[in-house]
Amino acid sequence: MKNIKYALAAASLAGAAVAGTQAYAFELGVVAFQMSAETQARCANTVGEKAKELGWDAQVLNSNGSLETHASQLDNLIQKGVDAMILCMSKPVQFDGQFQAAKDAGIPVITISSGASPHTLFDVTPNEYVMAAEAAIYTLGSINFEGNILAQKFESNTGARIRGEVLDLVLSENPQVKLVGEHSMARTKSWQDDVRNGMSALILQNAGNFGAVWASFDGQALIIDDLLKEGGMEKGDVALVSIDGGQEVYRRIKDPYSMMTATVAIPFEDMAASAVEMMQKIAVDGVAKEDLVPGPYLFIPATLVDKTNVDEFIVE
Amino acid sequence: MKKLIETYGTALAGLALFVFLAIFANNFLSTANLFNVLKQVSFLSILAFGFTFALITSELDLAFANLCSLSAVVIGFLISSDVAWPVAVAAGIATGLFGGLLNGFLVTVLKVPSLISTLGTASIANGLAFMITGGVAFVGRWDQNFLYLGRGKIGSVPVIILFTLAILAVVLVLSTQTRLGVHLQATGENEEAARRSGIDTRKAKMIGLALSGLGAGVTAMFLVANLSSAAPQMAGDFMLNGIAATLLGMTMFTPAKPNILGTFVGALIIVMLSNGLVLLGAQYYIQDIMLGIIIIVSVAVSASVLKRAAFAL
Numbered sequence: 233m234k235n236i237k238y239a240l241a242a243a244s245l246a247g248a249a250v251a252g253t254q255a256y257a258f259e260l261g262v263v264a265f266q267m268s269a270e271t272q273a274r275c276a277n278t279v280g281e282k283a284k285e286l287g288w289d290a291q292v293l294n295s296n297g298s299l300e301t302h303a304s305q306l307d308n309l310i311q312k313g314v315d316a317m318i319l320c321m322s323k324p325v326q327f328d329g330q331f332q333a334a335k336d337a338g339i340p341v342i343t344i345s346s347g348a349s350p351h352t353l354f355d356v357t358p359n360e361y362v363m364a365a366e367a368a369i370y371t372l373g374s375i376n377f378e379g380n381i382l383a384q385k386f387e388s389n390t391g392a393r394i395r396g397e398v399l400d401l402v403l404s405e406n407p408q409v410k411l412v413g414e415h416s417m418a419r420t421k422s423w424q425d426d427v428r429n430g431m432s433a434l435i436l437q438n439a440g441n442f443g444a445v446w447a448s449f450d451g452q453a454l455i456i457d458d459l460l461k462e463g464g465m466e467k468g469d470v471a472l473v474s475i476d477g478g479q480e481v482y483r484r485i486k487d488p489y490s491m492m493t494a495t496v497a498i499p500f501e502d503m504a505a506s507a508v509e510m511m512q513k514i515a516v517d518g519v520a521k522e523d524l525v526p527g528p529y530l531f532i533p534a535t536l537v538d539k540t541n542v543d544e545f546i547v548e
Numbered sequence: 549m550k551k552l553i554e555t556y557g558t559a560l561a562g563l564a565l566f567v568f569l570a571i572f573a574n575n576f577l578s579t580a581n582l583f584n585v586l587k588q589v590s591f592l593s594i595l596a597f598g599f600t601f602a603l604i605t606s607e608l609d610l611a612f613a614n615l616c617s618l619s620a621v622v623i624g625f626l627i628s629s630d631v632a633w634p635v636a637v638a639a640g641i642a643t644g645l646f647g648g649l650l651n652g653f654l655v656t657v658l659k660v661p662s663l664i665s666t667l668g669t670a671s672i673a674n675g676l677a678f679m680i681t682g683g684v685a686f687v688g689r690w691d692q693n694f695l696y697l698g699r700g701k702i703g704s705v706p707v708i709i710l711f712t713l714a715i716l717a718v719v720l721v722l723s724t725q726t727r728l729g730v731h732l733q734a735t736g737e738n739e740e741a742a743r744r745s746g747i748d749t750r751k752a753k754m755i756g757l758a759l760s761g762l763g764a765g766v767t768a769m770f771l772v773a774n775l776s777s778a779a780p781q782m783a784g785d786f787m788l789n790g791i792a793a794t795l796l797g798m799t800m801f802t803p804a805k806p807n808i809l810g811t812f813v814g815a816l817i818i819v820m821l822s823n824g825l826v827l828l829g830a831q832y833y834i835q836d837i838m839l840g841i842i843i844i845v846s847v848a849v850s851a852s853v854l855k856r857a858a859f860a861l
Contacts, residue, residue: 259829267832294832298785299775304588304819308826311581312574325687326777329699387684388779416682 257289258516260508261309264320266297270451271476271500275320275344278504286512299326306330310337316515317341318507321389324349340515342507345391345498348528353514353521356503358534360391363496364398366536367446367475370494372402372409374471375443382434383414384427384447384456392448395475399446413438417452427455435459443470450476450495457484460491467491477537477545485542494538497545503532558800558810562817569820573827583706585816585823590712591767591774593815595786596793597719598648598763603794603806604723605756606736607655607662611670612764612790615647616783618673619768624686624778633694640772641765647673648761652754662757677780685779698774708770715766716812723808732756737805792843793818818842 260283264276276292283290291314295302302322309317310333317339324331324347331351334341341352348355371381383399386392403411415430417423431445435456445460447453453474460470470491474481477497484492510530513519537545553560569576576582595616602609619640626636647669654665700707723729734742735752743749767786772778796817797810818839825835 289829291826291829292831293826296785297781299777299779299782300591300771301785303775304822305826307584307588308823311578311584311823312827323687323777325689326685326775328689328776329774387682393684 257287258316259312259314260288260290260511261312261314261317262290262292262320263295263302263305263309263317263322264292265295265302265322267294268297269321270478271449271498272320274478274500275504278501279318279320279344279508282505282508286508299323303327303330306334310334310339313337314339316511318504318511319343319346320504322346323390324352324355340511342511344500344503344507347390353510354525354528354530356507356510356530356532358498358503358532360394361398363475363498363534364395365402366534367395367473367494367496368399368402370536370538371399371444371446371471371473372406374473374493375409377406378408379443380410380412380438380441381444381446382431382438382442383411384417384431384445384452385414386417386423386448386452388417395448412442417448424451424455427452428459431456432459435463439463444493445470445472445491447472447474450474450478450481453492453495454480454484457491461489465491475534477534479547482537482542482545485537485539486546494536496534497537498534499532506530506532554803555801558796558817559813562813562820565817565820565824569824569827573824576824576827579704581823581827583704583709585819586709586712587706588823589812589815589819590706590708591771592786592789592793592819593812594712594715594770595763595767595783596790596797596811596815597715597808598760598767599790600794600797600806600808600811601719601723601732601756601759601763602651602662603756604732604736605753606739607753607757609648609651609662609666609757609760610787611647611651611666611673612760613783613785613787614670614673614677615644615761616764616768616771616786617779617781618647618677619644619765620772620778620782621677621680621686621780623768623772625680627690627694627772628686628688633691637694637769640768641762644761644763644765644768645758646761647764648758649754651761652757655757656750656753666757674780681778681780685777685782687777690776695773695776698770698772708774711770716808720808728752728755733805788839788843789815789818792839796842 262276262279264272267273267276280290280292293305295305306327307330317334319341322343331341331349335351343352343355345357346355385396387396403409413434415434417426445456447456453472457472460472467488467490471493472491473494475496477495481492481495484490485494510524513524514521595612599609599612622643623636623640626639627633651662651666651669654660655662696707698708723732731747731752732755734747735749739749771782793814794806794811796814798804798806800810800813801807821838822835825838
């Protein structure tokens with residue numbers, strides 16, 4: 233019983249400490265669906281940092297990849313009465329009820345890489361179809377549009393699924409390139425292990441019989457890169473192409489011992505900064521949303537990064 | 549006094565937490581937020597009631613969250629296939645119940661320890677959920693009558709809260725006021741003595757695990773209706789929270805024994821804490837730390853029963 237008292241006392245102290253730091257400021261709720269994914273963490277953290285630079289009170293929440301947790305967190309923020317919300321990689325259809333409730337409560341919502349909703353201001357996103365086409369064509373180009381490739385897909389995420397479907401479309405138009413093995417990532421909570429197990433089997437099965445590997449996002453590609461190195465491959469033996477971008481990926485593109493060949497860099501930090509900037513203009517300065525973003529999307533351009541331009545992206 | 553604290557200490561601590569949040573967390577006491585908290589408690593508590601029944605018979609069910617996800621996927625699949633939603637719901641609930649019965653069969657007939665058998669069925673349920681969905685969630689703007697179960701309100705009261713209170717009343721009576729409840733308790737407390745006194749302990753354990761599966765199926769119905777979607781791991785987070793609610797419940801009312809009222813209050817404390825931390829402006833990692841503390845403390849307090857359930861099979 234004493235233990236319980238100590239725990240609850242600790243809880244009270246933690247709450248008091250948090251409450252003690254509160255002061256009136258523009259309150260921004262930031263929710264990332266799955267912060268164990270680097271891109272979502274980058275997105276949410278940048279939103280939080282940019283908001284704090286403006287003197288806002290930014291509260292960052294992580295839904296741990298759980299639909300119900302995400303819904304609860306949105307409900308809680310609405311009840312808290314935050315002034316605005318920015319959501320990273322949310323799901324407008326599943327959380328239609330929460331988005332509607334936010335709109336009814338007068339809370340403006342901007343989403344990032346989530347998809348459009350009639351209840352939000354707009355979605356800040358790269359054009360997935362354009363990025364997917366660039367990555368797919370680059371992959372096939374790396375083997376001169378002839379030979380075999382492996383693919384690591386991920387159907388549970390809308391953006392990653394689109395990338396896979398565009399790859400299939402590009403492959404259908406280039407029958408001289410064969411997809412000799414593909415693995416679809418299933419478990420979102422232990423996905424690293426899932427990718428490693430699935431792709432190691434495919435790499436062993438097709439050893440020496442493929443010239444490129446396509447991955448639906450860079451986190452997968454980094455794991456595959458390690459597997460290829462463990463298999464004794466060297467730069468130039470196999471091309472490894474993916475999408476997302478990030479310092480580790482850029483470093484590996486430059487690394488003479490890495491198979492990482494190219495990525496399509498999504499400027500998550502820029503997207504996050506744009507979301508905060510737009511929110512300030514709309515929710516604080518009172519600029520009409522239509523004057524800034526006429527439609528449901530604010531498209532942010534992404535850039536293909538390979539050895540020819542990687543130096544421009546590496547932050548020393 | 550000591551007995552009073554042992555019996556009601558956690559509940560009183562929960563009350564203290566409520567008072568603390570009422571004072572320090574803006575909007576905590578608003579009607580809308582209190583209903584919001586109770587709505588969030590609903591999903592967790594119904595699922596945890598099932599787990600509590602299994603634990604009452606000294607059996608661990610580690611499959612309940614995955615069975616809930618599988619049941620949800622079955623409901624989502626059938627509704628997306630234009631099957632009438634009541635049929636889909638019945639099939640989903642039946643899926644959970646069947647999973648519970650399978651666990652009961654493995655434990656009571658094949659004598660596989662519940663710790664192992666339910667881990668196995670959890671894996672099977674997970675695999676089936678991915679097989680049905682291909683990893684892609686069923687999402688739709690489904691029949692409003694079905695969504696009403698999860699999103700509907702009577703006045704300003706979410707209907708799911710009313711369902712939950714009704715379910716709480718039923719399972720409370722079942723566990724404490726019926727012959728079956730007495731048999732479940734007796735089986736869990738001392739299986740040999742219960743058997744010698746004429747109780748069919750195998751049947752009791754089978755029922756305990758089946759009720760756990762049933763709880764998973766019923767929760768799945770509300771989850772799918774609330775989110776208008778069904779994904780293969782949509783109840784994944786409930787595993788830890790459901791166990792935590794039950795263990796926390798074992799520290800009150802009938803100390804060191806799993807009990808329905810304790811589970812409900814345990815779920816209420818967990819959700820209240822989660823909601824309160826958001827209202828207080830706490831960052832995301834604080835919530836995980838607090839949940840971890842709650843689990844450790846409640847396990848420490850209720851360790852004897854857990855050890856019996858997990859290792860003395």
